[in-house]
Amino acid sequence: MQQESLVEYGGRRVIITITAIFCALLEIVDTTIVNVALNDMKGNLGATLNEVGWVITAYAIGNVIVVPMTSWLSQQFGRRNYFAASIMLFTVCSFLCGNAHGIWELVFFRLIQGMGGGALLVTSQTIITESYPQEKRGMAQAIYGLGVIVGPTLGPPLGGYIVDNFSWPFIFYINIPIGVIATLLTLQFVRSPKYGVKKAINEVDWLGIGLLAAAVGSLQYVLERGQEDDWFDSTAIVVLTVVAVLGFFFFIWRELTYKNPIVELRVLKNNNLRVGTILSFILGFGLYGSTFIIPLYTQSTLGWTATQAGMLMIPASLMTAFMMPIIGQLLQRGVPQQYLVAIGMAIFFVYSYWGFKIITPDTGKDAFFWMLMVRGVGLGLLFIPITTLSLSTLKGQQIGQGASFTGMMRQLGGSFGVAMITTFIARKTVSHRSDLVSNLSVNNPDVQNRVHAMQNSFIAKGMSPDVALKSAYQMLDYSVGKQAVVQSYMDVFLYLGVLFLVCIPFVLMVKQNKKGGKVDLSEAMH
Known part of the structure; x- marks a missing residue:
């Protein structure tokens, strides 16, 4: 089946787009929505602060293990079936999370929920893209980008409202009706491309799966818990760092030598994908890092409530939403992706430097408005161009594999960002x-x-x-x-800005797609 045959029209395309967007939003909102409910969970489940932190860690570990395997799993089971099964798993685990009677029961269900959620991001991106004809795929990518950028900032205010007005299990229960409807719509409307022959059970790369889970899971644990457990003074951190390093070494060796690898690493020979993978990591670092630091600063230093801190981020998200279709149009008219990325990085530096200049022990709410608007513009200029740059010279099945890499690196970038920022603040404060x-x-x-x-x-x-x-x-x-503490936050803003500024010359050195100024959106927009 040719790619073009997956293009949909009229009401059918609208339904598929809405279904995929809701699934992507479900996954991303659930990453941040629990942050504001941890205190209530702690009291209700009789857990320590250390234990309740695992509610976030377990979800991130489940997520990041599954994302690189998404392309292979879609091929193995058919994209529609795999997508529908992932939504069902996510929805059932949402119900089980809300019903958990103990902290470790909740943590276990969050891990499984994260595994269901990992598929939703990458697969929804591919489904949206393939449902649009070539000339409209810039807009398709903009629609998808909207969910990914707006999602992390929707979580805290939504979570704060639910916790203040209902009780913490409802942050999970709200997923259930959306999940049920999305599953039914997926089974009814989404179609799968014809893939190659499925692998027999004895040909499946079980060792590769085990090594990937061990390596990525251990790395995610080290990043999430490192500062809290005092890094390498903790035996668990030392052991898991060794497991992560050896796991990645043997995983790479296995995937490059096995005939049916679970993750096709050879696709990284593509220069644009390699650059895009690094840029996705930096984007994740900046996106999740800045989404983490501003609520933290406003709540811990300025004494705001979780809802107030979350609401502060919404105008900037709307600004990003406003930017998305404009950037989609610019790409379709042939503006080189690397120019847009470079401008986005320069704007992100302006935002960071602005933050460095305005934060004090008693900064007023109004001082943040235009600074965060600038952040919204910067992120809009980064997300779509980085994705198109990464995938613009890939063909066929490589596109799904490339999307998995960029998705995983964006997640890991966020984890590295949060881990490094918390450690940096703790050390710099002293x-x-x-x-x-x-x-x-x-x-x-x-x-x-x-x-x-x-x-x-x-x-x-x-x-x-x-x-x-x-x-x-x-x-x-x-x-x-x-x-x-305020001086430490100032340093974080400054260094985050400098990181983006330093990347600009490297971005401008990336070669344009050989087809000329115009991006081939039929290939790029997965």
């Missing part, structure tokens, strides 16, 4: 605090005047002089600590 304290001499008249003013203020509230003095020193210590 260093900044030490520097600030070294400048606070008890003999300094300014310090003494500040302490006496606070002491007198406490005495006026009815405290005895000695208690008031102690409280004054505690207040001074608290403000030093807060200032140290």
Whole structure:
């Protein structure tokens, strides 16, 4: 069956597009929606903060194990069947998560839910693309990109609203009606391309599957839990780092020598895909890193609620949504992808530097608006062009394999970003605090005047002089600590911006598709 025969028209195409978008959104929203419910889960399930963190970790591990295998699984079972089975698995696990009676039961169901969700992202991207004729595939990619970019920012405000007005199991139950409808629509409307012959059970690369699961699962664990477990002071982190390194080494060797590999690594010989894979990693780093740091800063330093922090991100998401069709049109008119990526990276640097300049221990809400709007424009310019650049010179089945690589690297980029940012903030806060304290001499008249003013203020509230003095020193210590944390956040914004700035020359060195300025969207838009 030729690719073109999968093109749909009229109402049928609309239904397929909406189904695929909802599935992609389900998967992405579920990555971030639980963040705001962890406190309620902790109390309700009698778990420690460490244990409840596994609710996020397990989902990410399940996700990242399945994404690279998606192309092979689609071939093995037929894309429609595999997609429908993944939605069903995700939906059933959503129900089981909401009904969990203990923390480890919840963690186990989140792992399986993540495995169901991993397929939804990459497969929905391919389904949307193949449903559109060549001249409209720029718009198809823009529609898909909308879900991927908007999803992570929808999670926290939606989760905050549900937790504030209902109870935490409902963050999982809302998936059930959407999942049931999506499964029925998939079975009715989605068609599978004719793939090659399915592999017999004895030809399946079971060792490759085991090595991939061990390597990626261990790496994800190390990234998610490293800072909390004090990195290499923890035996588990050391052991799993060794497992990840050896797992990847033997996995690569296996896939390059086995006749029926689970992941086709040879597709990375394509120069554009190699560059796009690295750029997807950096995009994930910036997208998930900045989505993580802003709510963290506003909640922990400025004292905002989870809902307020989540709502702050929505206008920027709408700006990205506004940008998507415009960028789809620019690509279809032949604007080189690398120029758009370079402009996007420059804009992302502007956003980061802006963040570096405005954050203080008491930054007002209005100060964030235009800064986040700039972020929305930058992300819009990065997502679609990076995807098209990655896949623009691939043919046929390689497209699905390439999409799996870029999807996995975007996820891993996000995990690396969050892990490095949390570690960096923790280490830098200690260093900044030490520097600030070294400048606070008890003999300094300014310090003494500040302490006496606070002491007198406490005495006026009815405290005895000695208690008031102690409280004054505690207040001074608290403000030093807060200032140290804010300086750490400033450093994160600055370094994140510099990372994107440094990448610009390398992006501009990438060769344009040989067909000339115009991107072949029939191949690129998977």
